[in-house]
Amino acid sequence: MSAVADREAPTSARTASQHDAAEFLCRAPLLRIEHLGVRYGPQWALRGVDLDIWRGDVLAFIGPNGAGKSTLLKAILGLITPTEGSILRDDALLPTGYVPQKLDIDASFPLTVGEFMAVNHPGRSFWFGGVPRRWRSLIMETLERLRIADLEHRQLGTLSGGQFQRVLIAAALLQQPQLLLLDEPSASIDRRGSEELQLLLHELHAQLGLTIVFVSHDLHFVHHLAHRVGCLNQSFCGLGPPHEVLSEHFLAEAYGTSALAPGRVHFHPASTP
Amino acid sequence: MTLSELWSYDFMRYALISACLLGPACAMLGVFVTLRGMAFFSDALAHSAVTGVAIGFLIREKLGLQLDPMLTVLIFALLQAAIMAWLFHRSSLAPDTVIAFSFTGSVALGVVIIAMLGKYRLLDGILFGSIYANSPTDILRQAILVCIIGAVLLTQMRSYTLSTLNPELARARRLHTVWLNYLFALLIAATVVTALKMLGALLLSALIVIPPAAAKLVSGSFRGLLVISLLGGLIAPLLGVVASAQLNVPTGPSIVLMNVVFLLACALWRSRRRRLAAGAAPTSSPMPATAKS
């Protein structure tokens, strides 16, 4: 419950109109997506997507499997070249941090958390394992921020889902990002861990002024974290504040009526609709 | 026969130098070869040398061009590495499928060419190799190879680690994963071609795969993995050569056996440490709380 209370504080500026909120934070969008289309072979994954991402936004993409959520995330990240349309960035070198879905790592892979951070450090250096001394303060500071400094010497494969997620976020933060992109951040975490993660992301948003864009199936998580929710199914079938988009009406349209069995509440994690 | 006596022979000195150069180089490369699940890839390239030699002879017989056999082997290995790397990226086939068909396909092509030319004897020389056939030129080649591998790995080690962990994360970090993969494939090809003369195709995989596998058993960090496989890659071939001299047994198998001994020693060490850890307070155990959700 404390998560809900916490959520109210930094987002009090959010009003009924998303535009007002954005203008409160910044004048120009950080990133503008215009009529974006991505095609894999004959199949359109995304088509006619228009979206402005504002500085300080916390934006969630939801939608059924194969709706193009991850594709949109990767297009924003620049990993996918759009088939049509464009993505305009306020700053061509917009520093972006990417948090992939929990990596499948062989538990015996001998890479410590500290070394993983070193691997993700944006600087240039010879590296032969370990944490280079001149990077150590930044790495430890970042781990501290995510309250996982004690994990420095733990092997990556031995971490719990929640710990791993934090390590991945810490690695993304090393890029000094303005925009943080997360793919299914709560997917492999239990309920308590996911609440802690919400808190943490709130904190980062507030302290660092991060713009956060994430994909999730976990409607509970989305509802408590996002300022805006985009419901995707090739294009946006709904885009607005969580309480509007996460209504039965919208979800029925996006996921199909069958997905919304009676008694199913939005706030339950809907991992496999 | 004492070591100092053996040291007085050129072929022995060259063999030891060659072991010191190629062992660590193969082990370092092997760290990433094994982490990326490409052990079969290097094996495939080693066997493609059969085809490289065969093509060299075909060119000699049909076009009358005298080429250094190493050159045709290198060119063919690079070609095959590039084709395999390209197929990994461009086709929907699983890597092991790509490797399997290009491996068997190229070896079959080589054998057909050799059969057409009637040079069956060539095959054995490639498959077994001879560590005592090292010439100063070979040593120089190997030293150059070690420099190249060292330079690439020292500068690109973080990139390779990241792209091994998650190629997407690497690409998000603006790393050219495709080129890194090609470069890696080419490095393996060059290593295989250079080391082929030392161990031959059949035993080369041992130098690439065993030291990192052993190191993985006992190391808890990447630095540990690198250092221990480097040590294994250095010590096992050296001991292999020395043991073969002392016990008067063939050298290639002796090197491989030393690698296996190293692996077993690492496995023993690990189980001992495990038992000690289990005997001590359970809190000191670095075992995962919830390894995978």
Added chain:
Amino acid sequence: MAVPVALTVFSTSCNKPAEPTARTAKLRVLTSFLPIQSHAAAIAGDLAEVSQLLTADTGPHDYQLRPTDVKRLADADMFIVNGAGLESWLGELMAKAGGSGQGNDGSKAQAVVDLSAGLQLTGNPAPFAAKRAAEEGKNPHTWLDPVLAKQQVATILAALQKADPPNAAAYTANAAAYTTQLDALDAEYRSTLTPLTNKNLVTFHDAFPYLAARYGLTYIGCISEFPEKDPPPQKLAALVDAIRTAKVGVLFAETGYAPALLQEIARQTGARVSMLDTMEVGTGNPTAYLERMRLNLTALESSFTPAQ
């Protein structure tokens, strides 16, 4: 050792035309590799069809039978081999056919003629030569000695006469002519090599002990126990010592095959590399053996003749 060892495989796979009805056609003789093909073709002339089993430039040491070979063996009236364990892959064939190759009186079975029968086989005189399990350490490379080759020719002649009595006289004439040529070859070797000194022989594999013994060459040793197998370092060191002590000037690789190891040992001991033909690969004809033996003689002569 019995002269013609009858093979069960022949009797089981083609016992129908073995009776005199088939005598109208020429005798079909199969030989295993180059020197035997040369000898047999010289003796048979046009009177018999003589063909060689190992084509495709493969040597008899590590040969593996192909399906077509089995058919050729079955179709032949006679198969002439070097013996002394060289054609150990024939054992597989016998096992495959379910026969043991022994205990057959061979009344109408086609015969395998073993040319090593009656020859004085030596062990391996060179300190680094092979121990061939197949034949109690006997060295099989008898054909490289022209005098032993004459005995092989006599064995072939006897086998042909027995199998094809109507042409016996013609075979005898051919064999006599061929033997004269072998005698001439022997004389050439003798006259060429006898005056030379410091005739040290180091070869890649142990193919030349009979030749060395015949013409007074000092067989220092060979580099490889078996073709293409790595020798242990102690043996290599001993060989290097022996080469240095005897001041060997030339190491002999094999025609068409100069392994890197031999070249490197030559470089390290300051020796040159020359070529000798073991005649294990290649296709035989009536003159091939004589020609190749003469090329070997030329190579030996130029190698043992001190440079001016």
